[in-house]
Amino acid sequence: MIRKKHLAIVPLLLLTGCIFVSAANAADTPSCDRECLKGFVTKYLDAMITHKPESVPVASTFKYTEDCKELKLGEGEWKIITGLTEYRRDVLDVKEGVAVSFNVVTEKENNKALYTIRLKVVDKKITELETQAVHNKEEAMLLDFANLKTISKTMAFVPEKQQLLSREELIKAGRTYAEGLKVGSFVKVDSPMAPDAYRFENGQLMAGPGCTFFKGCDVMKTQTIPRLAG
Secondary structure, eight states: OOOGGGOOBOOHHHIIIIITOOSSOOOSSOSSOHHHHHHHHHHHHHHHHTTOGGGSOEEEEEEEEETTEEOOTTSGGGGTEEEEEEEEEEEEETTTTEEEEEEEEEEGGGOEEEEEEEEEEETTEEEEEEEEEEOSHHHHSSOOGGGOSSOOHHHHOOOOGGGOOOHHHHHHHHHHHHHHHHHTOTTTTTOOOOTTOOEEETTEEEESTTOOSSTTTTSTTTSOOOOOOO
16 A cells, blocks of 8 residues: 555556556456446445445455554544545556545545545455545645546546557556666666656646656656655
């Protein structure tokens, strides 16, 4: 799970290729296609806002965490969520039976949270559920809900079949992001970033065209970045 202070909305290429690859073995023939996985996300979110944890189809081995703490369904964000906003972005991995969803939800007392879930589906039941709720800058360091109203057209873009990389190529490309952070340079690892590649952290533009956060951040691949040895 991504640490709260560094929860990032990164290019879809990197996200699907690297961050959320399940450790469990996938079946040769996935039992849940993209629409199925998306439906599980919807079913889970609907159960939250109606406060009906019993309506979530879970396996006998089901495990649920929020901010790395193991909880029972109905606890944590379930107790304070009041609704959903238009911001929802799903990342679906049919081969692994994994769905990730970034959402902005409303809470009691007119508060909001950036709520991220990762669920794994086996035999049409949820076996794993990781969640993370970020409420304010004290938790996130950077947070701007004004830029988290609707997902961008870039993140919702569906490539043509001939534009798609193989799964192996995509994972390899995605891993260069973490490798670049480790050595402190995306250039040294030759991360395949487009000239207009960009990075948002919790709604704050941190790299790419239009970035003014620090000098040189307008070009993501060549920007100065710290070395993160871990």
